[in-house]
Amino acid sequence: MPLETNIYETIVTTIDVQGVAHVTPFGIRMQDDLVVISPFKPSTTLNNILSTQHAVVNMTDDVRVFAGALTHRHVGELVKAEQVNGYRLANTLAHKELKLLRFEDDDIRPQLFMQVIHEAQHQPFLGFNRAQAAVIELAVLVSRLKRLPMEKITQEMAYLKIAIEKTAGRRELEAWGWLEEAINNHWAAMNNENIA
Ligand SMILES: Cc1cc2nc3c(=O)[nH]c(=O)nc-3n(C[C@H](O)[C@H](O)[C@H](O)COP(=O)(O)O)c2cc1C
The missing domain is CATH 2.30.110.10 (Electron Transport, Fmn-binding Protein; Chain A)
Known part of the structure; x- marks a missing residue:
């Protein structure tokens, strides 16, 4: 609904x-x-x-x-x-x-x-940008990192990355990189827990 x-x-x-x-x-x-x-x-x-x-x-x-x-x-x-x-x-x-x-x-x-x-x-709205929307979607996933299965994140990232590759500017690439790093750090920490 x-x-x-x-x-x-x-x-x-x-x-x-x-x-x-x-x-x-x-x-x-x-x-x-x-x-x-x-x-x-x-x-x-x-x-x-x-x-x-x-x-x-x-x-x-x-x-x-x-x-x-x-x-x-x-x-x-x-x-x-x-x-x-x-x-x-x-x-x-x-x-x-x-x-x-x-x-x-x-x-x-x-x-x-x-x-x-x-x-x-203060500034005009310039129009929709797909890479900005993709970063927002990944940010939502990162804010729920502890509750989401790794597989869902990998799949959604692969799809969202298409918009990044086609339409991102410098700001979107930087933001995407920070979120990617947070996801990688989270996985590394989880793997360490599993090994320990
Ligand atoms: C695009 C986006 C929208 C969000 N919307 C909400 C929301 O409506 N309510 C909420 O509790 N957290 C939301 N979050 C998560 C918060 O930003 C984040 O979890 C934060 O820790 C909230 O707690 P704080 O007030 O202690 O900073 C959102 C995150 C993103 C990336």
Whole structure:
């Protein structure tokens, strides 16, 4: 069954009570002009939003930020948000500054309903790029690495790589390489466990 609203893959930036920034990919949806974020517990983003009441959602086509967040790299320079205490990506196409309006708690996946209090467009949308979509798909697989069979990852990577080979630019190749390295490291660690 189709979803009532699309899910958009974005970068959510939050801060903790000390002001330390946290940058994470999240699939968000819009509902009645509200941005809905649904983090699986435990989540630093969830904790940050509950303690500060704010977040920023960044719409970026720089897929290195997705791959970098998952592989613990510091990519994506941050600048101060305009109307909330927090940050947005400097090089984002657009961003929305959010305030928590309603929290629906759940043991597994609570929902945060957030009001848009400021939004801005910084760069134009250039069109779809298949390599960017492929990096996002691989990033989703990497975020579930511990729960997925190796065979599924190998098969999907082989298919996604076609789009990388045909349509990637420098940023997509770099992001793909980081994710590939994370997968290889995970397999090496699993093999070592099996040998030990
Ligand atoms: C494209 C993409 C979308 C994601 N969407 C979600 C999401 O909706 N909810 C979630 O809990 N994790 C999502 N993840 C995984 C998180 O980015 C990652 O697991 C992270 O650890 C979330 O926890 P944090 O708030 O502690 O950083 C997504 C990952 C990717 C690559």
